[in-house]
Amino acid sequence: MNKPHTPARILHRLEVSLEDRSYPILIGTGLIGSVAAWQPFVSPGQVAVVTNDRVGPLYLATVRAVLGELGVLPLEIVLPDGEAFKNVDSFMQIMDSLIAHHIERKSLLIALGGGVVGDMVGFAAACYQRGVPFLQVPTTLLSQVDSSVGGKTAINHPLGKNMIGAFYQPQAVLIDLDVLASLPNREFSAGLAEVIKYGAALDRAFFDWLESSIDRLMARETEALAYAIERSCQIKAEVVAADEREAGLRAMLNFGHTFGHAIEAGLGFGTWLHGEAVGCGMVLAADLSVRLGQLSVQDRARLVDLVGRAGLPTRPPGWPAQKYLAAMAHDKKAQSGEIRYVLLQGLGRSELKPVGPDTVGETIRALTGAAAH
Amino acid sequence: MNKPHTPARILHRLEVSLEDRSYPILIGTGLIGSVAAWQPFVSPGQVAVVTNDRVGPLYLATVRAVLGELGVLPLEIVLPDGEAFKNVDSFMQIMDSLIAHHIERKSLLIALGGGVVGDMVGFAAACYQRGVPFLQVPTTLLSQVDSSVGGKTAINHPLGKNMIGAFYQPQAVLIDLDVLASLPNREFSAGLAEVIKYGAALDRAFFDWLESSIDRLMARETEALAYAIERSCQIKAEVVAADEREAGLRAMLNFGHTFGHAIEAGLGFGTWLHGEAVGCGMVLAADLSVRLGQLSVQDRARLVDLVGRAGLPTRPPGWPAQKYLAAMAHDKKAQSGEIRYVLLQGLGRSELKPVGPDTVGETIRALTGAAAH
Numbered sequence: 126m127n128k129p130h131t132p133a134r135i136l137h138r139l140e141v142s143l144e145d146r147s148y149p150i151l152i153g154t155g156l157i158g159s160v161a162a163w164q165p166f167v168s169p170g171q172v173a174v175v176t177n178d179r180v181g182p183l184y185l186a187t188v189r190a191v192l193g194e195l196g197v198l199p200l201e202i203v204l205p206d207g208e209a210f211k212n213v214d215s216f217m218q219i220m221d222s223l224i225a226h227h228i229e230r231k232s233l234l235i236a237l238g239g240g241v242v243g244d245m246v247g248f249a250a251a252c253y254q255r256g257v258p259f260l261q262v263p264t265t266l267l268s269q270v271d272s273s274v275g276g277k278t279a280i281n282h283p284l285g286k287n288m289i290g291a292f293y294q295p296q297a298v299l300i301d302l303d304v305l306a307s308l309p310n311r312e313f314s315a316g317l318a319e320v321i322k323y324g325a326a327l328d329r330a331f332f333d334w335l336e337s338s339i340d341r342l343m344a345r346e347t348e349a350l351a352y353a354i355e356r357s358c359q360i361k362a363e364v365v366a367a368d369e370r371e372a373g374l375r376a377m378l379n380f381g382h383t384f385g386h387a388i389e390a391g392l393g394f395g396t397w398l399h400g401e402a403v404g405c406g407m408v409l410a411a412d413l414s415v416r417l418g419q420l421s422v423q424d425r426a427r428l429v430d431l432v433g434r435a436g437l438p439t440r441p442p443g444w445p446a447q448k449y450l451a452a453m454a455h456d457k458k459a460q461s462g463e464i465r466y467v468l469l470q471g472l473g474r475s476e477l478k479p480v481g482p483d484t485v486g487e488t489i490r491a492l493t494g495a496a497a498h
Numbered sequence: 499m500n501k502p503h504t505p506a507r508i509l510h511r512l513e514v515s516l517e518d519r520s521y522p523i524l525i526g527t528g529l530i531g532s533v534a535a536w537q538p539f540v541s542p543g544q545v546a547v548v549t550n551d552r553v554g555p556l557y558l559a560t561v562r563a564v565l566g567e568l569g570v571l572p573l574e575i576v577l578p579d580g581e582a583f584k585n586v587d588s589f590m591q592i593m594d595s596l597i598a599h600h601i602e603r604k605s606l607l608i609a610l611g612g613g614v615v616g617d618m619v620g621f622a623a624a625c626y627q628r629g630v631p632f633l634q635v636p637t638t639l640l641s642q643v644d645s646s647v648g649g650k651t652a653i654n655h656p657l658g659k660n661m662i663g664a665f666y667q668p669q670a671v672l673i674d675l676d677v678l679a680s681l682p683n684r685e686f687s688a689g690l691a692e693v694i695k696y697g698a699a700l701d702r703a704f705f706d707w708l709e710s711s712i713d714r715l716m717a718r719e720t721e722a723l724a725y726a727i728e729r730s731c732q733i734k735a736e737v738v739a740a741d742e743r744e745a746g747l748r749a750m751l752n753f754g755h756t757f758g759h760a761i762e763a764g765l766g767f768g769t770w771l772h773g774e775a776v777g778c779g780m781v782l783a784a785d786l787s788v789r790l791g792q793l794s795v796q797d798r799a800r801l802v803d804l805v806g807r808a809g810l811p812t813r814p815p816g817w818p819a820q821k822y823l824a825a826m827a828h829d830k831k832a833q834s835g836e837i838r839y840v841l842l843q844g845l846g847r848s849e850l851k852p853v854g855p856d857t858v859g860e861t862i863r864a865l866t867g868a869a870a871h
Binding site for chain 2: 170213217221224225227229230231251252253256277282284285287288289290292370454455457459461
């Protein structure tokens, strides 16, 4: 797809400001195949590229060629694709390979893939010999606008998503827009869910822009995509700089995620894509916000409409409320047994708040279409 | 052994200075059974105590009673005892239990046990929901003077010790001298190995004091022990404050450990105690220092004598040099394929330096009594 020496076009360069852990995000075209784009982050020495068996065939040869130009022969670790493999077995497979190949503490890991690869390789980088540097090269829209930025790394546990992980920042994030051309529609829409999240929870002007640009985005117009990704990364970088370890503001990035995780866990990870579950989760959280009197019915309708036009599900699986509540009891935002939700206060503003099971049950029954018991 | 309301006697209080990750080390008697000693670090809420099946029967009832006085009913996780269980399976057993019991992100983990428990629970605390607070309550001399202080946490991999871990600091370290009374001789000596290390590698005056006090220490006199532990923790705290992530000075704390790890790995973890391997490793490193002309034959003899009087092995397993070199190639201090060793420059001073396999082989052959090939 990309060839070495493709001239890279860097459209945007952002900085995540975290003192000695600060790092750049480069957004552009032709980056994966560009020696110049990689050069600042790769020094001669040991490098391990970790990818999956879907992304590897598309980009690994290009990455290998570029690294070769930089004098590096990388160790290549190819994992099975899918959220179902974001587990301790895959994590240990990475460890086994790094140790067996004598990869040292100053070596560089490269996460080449979507959010699953990025989260898992980031966690492996955090833990291998107590921490080695790593690069994020996200190859899905979702990982470009969300998981590759901010240093949250993790693997799943059978009883809960992202339960085992670390806050660990990459050296840089290389976002190549070219990869979006070949992305399946479902995955593209899943990425838009997180883009919509930034607007709905944190930036009303961006929400307005998304409403008026959703058709251009769905047509994958480069200019619209570049702006949507830049603005998403900007918002995320600002939030992370203000609150790296999720003491407060950062929790707002979880808008739609508490319900979303319950859906993913209930269906079995990987049945719905993460972004699909988040899209539907935002609809649930918006409905809950309306019930608590802090969001207008009109604004809820605007959000539901945008989620639907982005090709995302707006109707949750028809389970009893109890099933949702039980799944959410494991949520990392839970405190003293209370489940806390990110709620909207109008479009573009949000807050983290505990809500009792009765009100949450009303929302679930209303949207699943189940009768009250 | 301890009863709740035993009056605690805090003999020393040190501080590990790491900005917002600073924490105190309390050294005293009667601490485990003292509500007052625990109170500053335990707030009402969820607490999980992790221990092993040897330490648990000795102290768990006391800890449970003290926590009960503080209004806490802890989750108790009891793992099998021994270095052989410092692995990913035990780590996942902790995770399984924390998740199954809905332990939340603001909960406290307590590591009650020796170095294996401390390292593993520290790593679990670092990873569970991306980080929960934890307390170190070390119950062996070795963990009191070494592994409980400084934030190095890890589990072993079949191919290498401590290969998977994190730098993660506890909220506090509670060192109760009473636990040393019941410690088996072998374990007590293993702890002295790390005490001797501080003197030999970093503090000549402390080395002199150890030489003149070794009989009182071997008799487990409280006053001598309290000073040896305080001085060891002080040296470690200073080194860690200056170099948390082992960029330089901190590596000196690995004096004797490169050879030591090779011995442990070669025999199978748990055959020799860690401290026994380190004791013998110091003898090897001192011999290497003599061969490189930076330590006198007399000073080597003083170190070998002190290691022996501490009840530690001074003669390494009789393997060919190649077996040692292969095991050390996995060392975390290796860089660009070169094995680096902490070497003495006289007693009380050390440096990290690569040494070629020929000279290392001479040392190994000299001490194992093998003829040159």
